[in-house]
Amino acid sequence: MNKLITYSKKGLIGIWISLLSLTTGCWDYQELNDYGFVMAVGIDKSHKKGEYLYTFQLVNPGVITRNASGSHATPIATYSQTGRTKLEAIRKMSQQVSRRLFFSHLQVFVISEEILREGAALKVFDVTDRDPQGRINFPVLAARNTQAYKIISALTPIDDISANELKNKIETSKDVWGENRVTLIEEVIENVLASGRDIAISGVELTGDSKQIGKAESILQTRAKGQTKLKGIALFNMQNLVQWADDETARGIMFGSNKIRGAALNINCSKNNNHHLTVIVNYSKTKIKAKITKNRPTIDMNIAAEGRIGEAECPIDLENPDVIHELEQRTSTEIKKEVELALAMGKKNQSDVFGFGDAIHQADPKTWTKWKTNWKKYYPKSQVNIHARIFIRTTGLRTNPYMKERD
């Protein structure tokens, strides 16, 4: 009996050991140091017809991990490759890069304005969408007046990896200034050919000396040369970039499409003076309701925002609720004006940037099935009622500004 037990124990151990061979996943094993981590992808026009120039920003792991300031290597390296499809370029890249490209840590996608205007550039996301390792929750940017490879070749002083810097920049700016839309790849994929909404992508341009881009010297000084800067929002008609919206118009797009997470609005202190007062917007919610009247879309856009006085460079009595009310009214008018600017630009370019089509689809699915195919004809005719209302809740740590005349 005893012998039998020991025998079966041996057998059991044998089975266990042989089972271990199944747990290795030997076909799909992956070694970390075989991979090159791609942080940013840029797409430009290639000199060959029908091909694009793909540029990949890779991390230089040695420089990043060594954490040494004396190193001469740059923290990132960029490589370019042409190809008819993105995957062709990725695989062909193995002729240039010693490591296999790995896309799970991709932070940002930059596409040059030139090819966005021609349309059809947005088809390149398919490989990202399809790839099991791919993620689609990172932003796309449009390289404005420049090439995408230049944007992602720039070295940046504060964040080592410029892809991270670009991504952090847009996230931060969205939260505090509100003129840059964070458009994720998944939004582009969902809306690019959908009839009810057009996409809008933030722009990024070069500032400073563009010849210094990518040189280590460009960041070896306090005033870094050859940097990138976010600028404006690109409006699209289906998949073609049609116009750039800047400043107030860009913020109008953000207000209208319920994307404001924070903003700072300047208004005049009172009707006839040029002193300024800044209202900080902390919260904004936009509701779009659609209905059909006389074969014409009627849209009600309700914007409700909340904020506080951030700065008042003028003599004004902020202790008086009536003054606050008046300021609220003027800020609301300002918001309304910005949204109207954005709407006018959208209508002019047949760009349904606020998604009125989706609103009609939700409100009246039957009419929408009839309108869907030529929605772009109905869209400019839509009657839009914009209601903006901001509540100024507090005035900060002081009530009246010190500029106010004291007795």
Next chain:
Amino acid sequence: MENARISPFQLFCLVFLFELGTAVIIGLGMEAKQDAWIAILIGLTIGIIVLFIYGGLYQHYPDALLTTYTKQIMGKTIGSLISFLYIIYFIYIGARVLRDIATLLQITWLQRTPILVISMVLVLVTIYTIFHGVEVLARTGEIYLFVYLFSTLVTVVFLLFSDVINLQKLLPVAEDWRLILKTAFPVISTFPFGEMIAFTMFLPYLNNRRKGFRYGLMAMILSGVLISFTIAMDIASLGGTMVGRSPFPLLTTMGKISVNTFIQRLDILACIILVIGGFFKITIFSYAAIIGSADLFKLSHKKLTLPLATITLLLSIIIAENTSEHFKEGLKIVPYYIQLPMQIGIPIILLCVALLRKRLLKKTY
């Protein structure tokens, strides 16, 4: 039939895991677009009605397997033929489920591993479990129910905190009722709800008949609601078009989990849900086929386990040349020509004949 007993709660676990199995991970009912969740609830209702047909048969023959009482109802020749059809049906559907799971594992994590190897590893576990019988399977279900619920709960909670759910994407609600009903019947009502037919091979093991059936029903309703909820969650976070384009939307939804960019990349939970659910579905179908043939051919089920599981394995490979073919068959052919007659047609005939027989017998006495 084995000499074994399972408790009502164990049946609950098995039904729950079986129903969720593959249904919760694939984009079930996406033909109805953003209204898929409504279609699932309607499919569930039809499934419950069908379950009562099986319940009726169980009431008349509480101690017999499906393959046994077909002979008692239809006579030896026709009954045996029907039983044989059911055995083939269970093997075929088991092979389909195996292919589903292996395909999803291959396209997501194991791209360069041959599908035969993935399927083989899954089938090995199945063989081991079935070899030990229904009691072991039921106890496994009890354990895994909690692992499964935990994974699902973690997913749902983190998803809610990730700020990716946008209920606007579920609008407009009930856009096209005809499309919803067409999706609900026959596709959703036969997969996964009608597949409860496999449990006619488990009901006789129950140690408490009334309670057992009630627990089974409860598990079915709960799992149906959970499937509907999951699909609604998928659509609300990904949008209808993307879910419609994904063979494995739950994975993409989980990929979006990002609680303050701190808790991320919980895709592995999707893998756990996939493998646990898939394991129970394959095992339950294979067990139904094996115990059915053991009953029909008067053999020990232990002898039949290896050969029949091997048939399932090979069938899962040759069933379709590629994924597109496999999915298309699953939507356009299997529900109409296989599921409907096997899940609803034959059981209704069996129940009618059984009721007639009872009445005629009463009159003669």
